[in-house]
Structure formats: structure tokens, C-alpha cells
Amino acid sequence: MPLKPFIMLDAMADLTSLDDRDALLISLGISLQEIFDLERVDFYHCRPSTEHPQAVWQIKKTLSLANGEIQQAWQWRPQNTLNSDSADFDPILKSALSDLNTAESIHFRLVRTLKMNDQPHVLIDCQGKHLFKQTDLRALQGMTRIYENHISLLKYSETDTLTGLLNRKTLERHFQKIMGSQEKTHAISIEDASAIEENNRRSQQEDDSYFLAVMDIDHFKRINDQFGHIYGDEVLLLIAQLMQASFRSGDYLFRFGGEEFVILMGPQGESSAIFAVERFRERVAQTTFPQVGQVTISIGFTRLLHSEVLSTVLGRADEALYQSKSNGRNKVTIAPVDTLNIHHPVNGSIELF
Numbered sequence: 001m002p003l004k005p006f007i008m009l010d011a012m013a014d015l016t017s018l019d020d021r022d023a024l025l026i027s028l029g030i031s032l033q034e035i036f037d038l039e040r041v042d043f044y045h046c047r048p049s050t051e052h053p054q055a056v057w058q059i060k061k062t063l064s065l066a067n068g069e070i071q072q073a074w075q076w077r078p079q080n081t082l083n084s085d086s087a088d089f090d091p092i093l094k095s096a097l098s099d100l101n102t103a104e105s106i107h108f109r110l111v112r113t114l115k116m117n118d119q120p121h122v123l124i125d126c127q128g129k130h131l132f133k134q135t136d137l138r139a140l141q142g143m144t145r146i147y148e149n150h151i152s153l154l155k156y157s158e159t160d161t162l163t164g165l166l167n168r169k170t171l172e173r174h175f176q177k178i179m180g181s182q183e184k185t186h187a188i189s190i191e192d193a194s195a196i197e198e199n200n201r202r203s204q205q206e207d208d209s210y211f212l213a214v215m216d217i218d219h220f221k222r223i224n225d226q227f228g229h230i231y232g233d234e235v236l237l238l239i240a241q242l243m244q245a246s247f248r249s250g251d252y253l254f255r256f257g258g259e260e261f262v263i264l265m266g267p268q269g270e271s272s273a274i275f276a277v278e279r280f281r282e283r284v285a286q287t288t289f290p291q292v293g294q295v296t297i298s299i300g301f302t303r304l305l306h307s308e309v310l311s312t313v314l315g316r317a318d319e320a321l322y323q324s325k326s327n328g329r330n331k332v333t334i335a336p337v338d339t340l341n342i343h344h345p346v347n348g349s350i351e352l353f
């Protein structure tokens with residue numbers, strides 16, 4: 001197969017114009033198929049396993065392009081856990097992938113790792129009927145390097161430099177994405193009778209939804225005034241680290257402003273989301289911050305409804321946060337939503353208004 005430099009240049013120009021991670025991978029997959037005449041391309045996300053020592057990785061197949069179709073999946077599959085104590089991830093992965101995917105028509109396969117911050121992040125499994133030549137390998141390497149550089153720049157531009165959380169300007173995009181996936185679930189349930197049944201069964205069992213919490217450090221000005229801005233910054237950083245340790249990896253964590261944070265949570269049942277924010281409030285209150293001592297936070301919490309805009313949801317959560325502040329701080333307040341079936345507080349620090 002001769003290389004197709006113009007298609008490759010077009011592909012790279014398309015790739016570097018995107019900022020949505022899923023769209024980026026789809027664009028890369030389509031380009032790889034076209035340039036290397038592949039039968040299929042599978043993408044796997046990988047991360048170090050939290051339940052195991054460091055050398056163990058989990059992978060999940062997130063995207064498949066084959067026969068003109070694109071399939072996406074999101075669930076981590078613990079059975080796809082790999083043992084790896086090698087810095088070179090590819091050979092181990094290759095054998096693991098051959099267990100996962102053994103289509104008969106595939107003759108040649110090439111597995112590559114995409115890295116983010118020097119860690120394996122995405123694995124590409126390219127499969128075709130033609131032998132990969134040395135020039136193909138060089139071209140693929142060049143394309144993956146451009147992808148990695150683009151992802152690093154994107155990540156840098158989306159991150160709050162002090163805390164490492166997502167910055168404010170990315171909130172709208174993540175919110176839109178969540179809203180999009182809610183609408184998609186809804187659309188599927190209308191089209192497909194068995195999906196309706198399944199959806200109803202799931203919502204009866206789990207009442208899955210998305211939630212937004214706004215969180216503000218109490219009397220932060222006093223902390224700055226009493227201990228100085230360096231210690232104030234240290235508190236912000238430690239709170240961000242507590243957030244990362246407390247919330248699920250699928251939740252989005254933002255530093256929204258000076259001492260204000262936003263958490264986009266879900267999908268999950270309402271009681272589990274309330275439990276998570278309340279547990280976080282308690283964890284902060286029980287932490288001793290260097291030099292500063294005790295710090296508390298106030299939280300406003302709300303469910304996301306279909307087709308809502310971000311400003312409406314933020315307004316509702318902010319109102320609830322204001323109530324938490326007015327009622328003595330160190331509290332979680334749940335904002336009422338018309339269609340919301342409000343649960344009663346699980347303890348005295350949660351309020352409804």
C-alpha cells in the first residue's frame with residue numbers, strides 16, 4: 001500500500017482542530033482506516049488499577065471502527081485487568097488484546113500506545129489484511145505523536161494551574177456533553193420498546209441521574225488574612241486533592257473561581273450522590289490543614305433536568321449554597337426541583353429549602 005501524504009496532512013489538520021476527546025479519537029480512527037487501509041481499529045482506554053498495586057492496569061474498549069460503523073462503550077471491565085511490571089507496555093498488551101478480539105479475517109495487527117504525561121492512556125489496535133511496512137510504522141508513529149502533543153496542549157489549556165482540576169471555561173462543554181448523553185438515553189428509549197422497558201426497570205431500581213454541586217470554602221478571607229496567601233493557596237490545593245480522592249473517577253471536578261468549586265456527578269441514584277457530597281463535607285471538616293487547622297465548606301446541590309441550560313442549574317445550586325452559608329455554613333443544601341422527589345436529610349448537616 002503506498003502512503004497517502006495529502007490524506008495524512010488533511011487528517012492531521014482535522015485532528016488538531018478538535019477539542020472533544022471522543023471526536024478526536026473518532027477522527028484519528030477514521031484517518032488510520034483510510035490511510036492504512038485497515039479492516040478495523042479498536043481503541044482501549046487504560047489506567048492503573050486502584051484496587052491493585054501499581055503494576056496492574058485496567059483497560060476498557062471505548063471505541064471500535066469496523067465495516068463503516070462506529071461503536072462506543074464506556075464501562076470499565078475489571079476482567080480486562082493486565083499485570084504489567086514493564087515500562088514497555090505494548091508486548092503485554094498485544095497478547096492481552098489477542099484474547100479480547102480474534103476476528104478470523106484479520107491477518108495483520110499493529111498495537112500502539114498513546115501516552116499522556118508519559119503514562120499509557122489509550123491503546124490503538126489496528127487490524128488489516130495487508131502487511132504493515134516500515135514506512136507505515138514511521139507514519140503511524142508520527143501521527144500518534146501529533147495526537148499526543150495536541151492532547152497535552154489541550155489538557156494544559158483546560159487545567160487550573162494551582163489545583164490541577166478542570167478550569168472554569170471547560171464547565172460549559174462538559175455540561176453540554178452530559179446533557180447530550182442524557183438526551184441520547186431518552187431518544188433510544190423512545191425508539192426501542194425493549195430499551196423503554198430496560199430504562200424503566202433501571203430507573204426504578206437506581207433512579208440514575210446527573211447532579212451538580214457548588215462548593216465554597218467558609219471564611220476563606222479570614223484564612224488568607226490570618227495566615228497569608230501562601231497558606232490560603234495550600235488549603236485550595238489540599239481541598240482539590242481531597243476532592244480527587246473522594247469523588248468517582250467519572251465525576252468532573254472544577255475550580256470555578258477563587259475558593260469556589262463545582263462537581264458534575266453521575267450517572268447515579270440521588271441518595272448515592274447526596275451521600276458522596278455529604279461524605280466530602282465531613283472529610284474536609286475532619287482534616288487538619290497545615291498551620292491553618294480546621295477548615296469547613298458549604299455546598300449547594302441539585303439534580304440536572306433534561307434540556308436545562310447551565311446558567312439555570314448553576315443558579316439553583318448557588319441559591320442552595322447561599323442557604324448553606326446563611327444557615328451557619330459547613331452544610332449541604334439540596335435545591336428543590338419541580339419534578340424532584342426529595343429525600344429526607346440523612347443527618348443534621350443536610351438541609352432542604
Ligand SMILES: Nc1nc2c(ncn2[C@@H]2O[C@H](COP(=O)(O)OP(=O)(O)OP(=O)(O)O)[C@@H](O)[C@H]2O)c(=O)[nH]1
Binds near residue numbers: 216221228230236257
Ligand atoms: N489564597 C488565595 N486566595 C484567594 C484566591 N482567589 C480568591 N481568594 C480570596 O478568597 C477570599 C474570598 O472571600 P469572600 O468572598 O469574602 O468569602 P469568605 O471569606 O470565604 O466568606 P464566606 O464565603 O461567606 O464564608 C478573598 O479574600 C479572595 O482574595 C486564590 O487563588 N488564592
